Amino acid sequence: MKFQYLVGIASVFFLAGCTTMPRGDNADLIIHNGQVLTINTEMEVIDDGVVVVKDDTIIAVGGHELMQQYQAQKVIDAHDGIIMPGMVNAHNHLPMIAFRGLGEEGISNRLFAYFFPLEAQKLSRDLIYNATKLGAIELAQSGVTTYADMYYHMDEMAKATKEVGLRAVLGETVIKFPVVDAKTPYGGVEYGKKFVEEYKGDALITPAYAPHAIYTVSKEKLQEIHALSEQQDVPVLIHVGEFPNEEKRLEGETQAKTPIEYLSEIGVLDQRLVIAHGIHLTPNDQKLLKEADVGIAYNPMANAKGATGIAPAWEMYRADMRIGLGTDGPMSSNQVDLVKTLSYAANMQRLKYSDRTIMIPEQVIEMATLGGAKALHMEDQIGSLEVGKKADIAIFETQSANMMPNYNPYATLVYQANPSNIDTTIVNGKVIMENRVMQTVKLDDIRDNVDAFEADIAEFAKELAKKAIKSKSLMD
Amino acid sequence: MKFQYLVGIASVFFLAGCTTMPRGDNADLIIHNGQVLTINTEMEVIDDGVVVVKDDTIIAVGGHELMQQYQAQKVIDAHDGIIMPGMVNAHNHLPMIAFRGLGEEGISNRLFAYFFPLEAQKLSRDLIYNATKLGAIELAQSGVTTYADMYYHMDEMAKATKEVGLRAVLGETVIKFPVVDAKTPYGGVEYGKKFVEEYKGDALITPAYAPHAIYTVSKEKLQEIHALSEQQDVPVLIHVGEFPNEEKRLEGETQAKTPIEYLSEIGVLDQRLVIAHGIHLTPNDQKLLKEADVGIAYNPMANAKGATGIAPAWEMYRADMRIGLGTDGPMSSNQVDLVKTLSYAANMQRLKYSDRTIMIPEQVIEMATLGGAKALHMEDQIGSLEVGKKADIAIFETQSANMMPNYNPYATLVYQANPSNIDTTIVNGKVIMENRVMQTVKLDDIRDNVDAFEADIAEFAKELAKKAIKSKSLMD
CATH class of the missing domain: 3.20.20.140 (Metal-dependent hydrolases)
Structure with a gap:
């Protein structure tokens, strides 16, 4: 793992330490307190990393110091999770x-x-x-x-x-x-x-x-x-x-x-x-x-x-x-x-x-x-967390038993993680799931429709089953 | 799927319909309102099935009618989920x-x-x-x-x-x-x-x-x-x-x-x-x-x-x-x-x-x-939901998006299910997890110990990494 920090784009209003002055919202969304897998050319991993989004675009990726440079209405705490490209x-x-x-x-x-x-x-x-x-x-x-x-x-x-x-x-x-x-x-x-x-x-x-x-x-x-x-x-x-x-x-x-x-x-x-x-x-x-x-x-x-x-x-x-x-x-x-x-x-x-x-x-x-x-x-638009790319981001939590220990975040994701460990999903700068709760279409909105097509297809499938031929497999 | 119902062991006090009379608790745990995969010799599947447990043992497996025959302090509603052997x-x-x-x-x-x-x-x-x-x-x-x-x-x-x-x-x-x-x-x-x-x-x-x-x-x-x-x-x-x-x-x-x-x-x-x-x-x-x-x-x-x-x-x-x-x-x-x-x-x-x-x-x-x-x-003790076996039971919920539709419960489990869809786990008649909440040891009870060994091993692993030889794989 590398701990080099990326420098975000030049911050317009750098007011670190000046907590009494009002600071403008120079970003729309900030994600912090997680391990950032950038998937940039150097495959940099940033511990205690921050990703800053304005509109649909990533405008900064770096270390904790970015918290002093950017302000946004929406701040997501990754709670020591893994922040990666969607x-x-x-x-x-x-x-x-x-x-x-x-x-x-x-x-x-x-x-x-x-x-x-x-x-x-x-x-x-x-x-x-x-x-x-x-x-x-x-x-x-x-x-x-x-x-x-x-x-x-x-x-x-x-x-x-x-x-x-x-x-x-x-x-x-x-x-x-x-x-x-x-x-x-x-x-x-x-x-x-x-x-x-x-x-x-x-x-x-x-x-x-x-x-x-x-x-x-x-x-x-x-x-x-x-x-x-x-x-x-x-x-x-x-x-x-x-x-x-x-x-x-x-x-x-x-x-x-x-x-x-x-x-x-x-x-x-x-x-x-x-x-x-x-x-x-x-x-x-x-x-x-x-x-x-x-x-x-x-x-x-x-x-x-x-x-x-x-x-x-x-x-x-x-x-x-x-x-x-x-x-x-x-x-x-x-x-x-x-x-x-x-x-x-x-x-x-x-x-x-x-x-x-x-x-x-x-x-x-x-x-x-x-x-x-x-x-x-x-790849010019998505696939990594880099300045200028669209803000398509997934956050995995690392607090569940199956995510522990987390020595190597890549191995944790490939072998330990389950889909349920995804906490938050962001597409084009928009939070579409947060803390496992869908923010756009909810499953309950479509449950009746799903139940209806399931019942209809289950009925139809009974007919299909009659025409199905159980295989004579290699072993028979 | 077969919908033949299994008959539980003879019920001693059959008081169905007699709601005013007090009924004794002739069981310790009843699980109902789920699709029961028995894994018995006939691989019977019971829709709207019921599993009845007394002490550490399964005493009845069958259809909804068992709800009239058995009483227990603890009743688990499987909410249309899949009830299977652990x-x-x-x-x-x-x-x-x-x-x-x-x-x-x-x-x-x-x-x-x-x-x-x-x-x-x-x-x-x-x-x-x-x-x-x-x-x-x-x-x-x-x-x-x-x-x-x-x-x-x-x-x-x-x-x-x-x-x-x-x-x-x-x-x-x-x-x-x-x-x-x-x-x-x-x-x-x-x-x-x-x-x-x-x-x-x-x-x-x-x-x-x-x-x-x-x-x-x-x-x-x-x-x-x-x-x-x-x-x-x-x-x-x-x-x-x-x-x-x-x-x-x-x-x-x-x-x-x-x-x-x-x-x-x-x-x-x-x-x-x-x-x-x-x-x-x-x-x-x-x-x-x-x-x-x-x-x-x-x-x-x-x-x-x-x-x-x-x-x-x-x-x-x-x-x-x-x-x-x-x-x-x-x-x-x-x-x-x-x-x-x-x-x-x-x-x-x-x-x-x-x-x-x-x-x-x-x-x-x-x-x-x-x-x-x-x-x-x-196999004389565990592995199926049959009368006389130990009560080792897993309940999968089927309400999450990945569990829908559920035409064939076996296929749903093998290909669609994630570990997070397990709702309830019972061993030897004891509910050790219910609605995804551990009832015995909780993860939070051991989190400090896990964090401590993780930190210690992570430190040690830095030394080990120095002796590790990156493979010359077949492709190099």
Whole structure:
């Protein structure tokens, strides 16, 4: 740990020691009395640190002396907790939270027995709106301040996300068959265009396109989306390398031996692209991804649960690539918090490379914050506690039994912490949870809606269960 | 899910509907208004279920109608939560909680740089007592009601464990060099004998012997311990198959090709033995373990973190062997709760066998409860909610965002739940935590002691860090 102190921006009215003079509020929010993990280039840790916020921006990060330089109406005492950048969940399908827990009985045809009928029959605008709110509360309660999502009716998701107060990159799904919000194949392109126009420039929402995968979106449509993303300057989110040999499922001709080579061949591999999973990547794929400055969302827990494998995340992290952490959707990992994902991020790499010295806690926390910001190409705005960045901040308490002792804050977070240890979550300078109490949307506000969709879906699921095939697993 | 109701034992005074007559307290504790996971042979789930306790024993489990048959001073409303058997953490070194978080910076010589000096210099009786209390609180707060441990000064551990109110199998370590509580090689045998005599027959503590491993305890001492365990009828806990080729590190002659074959060869493989890890087991080893009725503690999270591998737990579970879940010590997994371990239990097996349909949530919960009881040869007393068993019970609330929806309670517990969702923990009929408030030892009672050992160890660790060698990992 380093104890060098950062110097905040020049303070306009430095009145330290002059307690009798009235001092103006030169800041909006001050957080103090905690261990600040800056995640800056030097990975500085500031004991008894202070973070000062004005409007939506961090204006100073440093030691206790900043308390003399800044004044604000709102002062948060971190009570010796850990103050860190809000976490970035780089891959999700948040509204699927409405379906989580279904089809968990060892079903071999889960995609057809559950996913498809649920998405075809139950994805109303209302459901997407209410499920997003539930999911966004879970995200906020676990210290996630930004998430990236690929789903449908992204305007409903945007509305719910803004009400809860999170930052998000929301990609409207484009896929070759009709879906709930697009009655014609590839209707997501048109839906997406309107959505991008509506939300471009929003303080919290970054609209995006989300072509599903190379085997469900044609070459022409991938190129059309690429052109649109250039024109409108928005991200493109896509699943790549989740399954082996995805390129073999392509309909057209290709010389490419891998999905990444294919994306390169058709000219869409660029700095606006974010790929989810990346389990099956050759060294050449990794090189292409690095050269094109593509973002990668590593989903260690979902990929283990789904038995899809372990991405070469350590190699990409060490190659200084844009790699962040995701949970995948709640039908894949059944939870959306990154806290539980932290230990998976390390432990899966250690198993993969048979090396217990790699992916140390400090690296995991960097991946969960700045890494996610880089994966989404947002590191100029978020991912660290540095002057000029947006004020997206999570505070962990360290008073609970599981947080004791706290010798190494990174290890405490990665291995000891639970989501419930998140005390306070701040997004864009706004306190959206404080002392575990949501300040924006409260769970009780939406409980009736959740109960209603749960009852409706539970009823529908009884029918689905009849079509589910219990797996003949390897062991039978 | 099955909704068949269990019939409790014959009620002596059935006075349903007769509200004016005084009714005697024919029970001590009634838990109602929750979904009861019985973990009985039929894996029955009782919606709106009731569990009735008298003294330390479950006397009825069934549906809402039991509320008419039983009366008790203490009635706990589970508020639509999940009522399940307390979990069993089948492998631990709990006092190492005092050291957790140290040596997490990618150290290649962690054993020599941290473990050994910490254990040699810092393991006072006081530390073991206070650290056990801290750990036992974390266990209770996460729904663990029984744990098995291999460590030193087990009388201190027993004292602290009983004060917190947990059930435990405590094995005094036997090892070939002098240790903190035994100044001569194998001094743990004598220490253990006294400890066994002192605690044999205790309501909560099952004393045991804990020879460290086959390569740190001689054949003669393993046989001596085996004879003692037969004579005193107590368990023997040992690490086996944590590393490859442990048999090659044996000093004496052997025909055995594996550690399990060796244990069989020297005549100590029996129904009192509990092996921890079992990562490296041949099919023949598994056969020998099953024939000898040996218990196995599977530690999926610690084994992933330590990059030691994935035990063939699914094969052993399917072979109906005595396999339970453990966390290993807090310098290995950094936490002692089983809630975070649940998803690892499933996900590691799915990765190992490349099959996402195996180790379904219902099986994981069985492993975390009855499986652990079987591993410790205690299934006649604990592990399920059935009439005649000890009242060891955990109640999860289902009102938090992360617990919604709750279509399948097993999936909710394995993938959605956090330790903080545990509301109430009951051991041997005694409520040790209620509504998240500890009823026995409170964290605040020991906070000063924890702060003191943390400060002392943090100071000492600065010296240790100087001897630590940052790893040249595979990737360097």
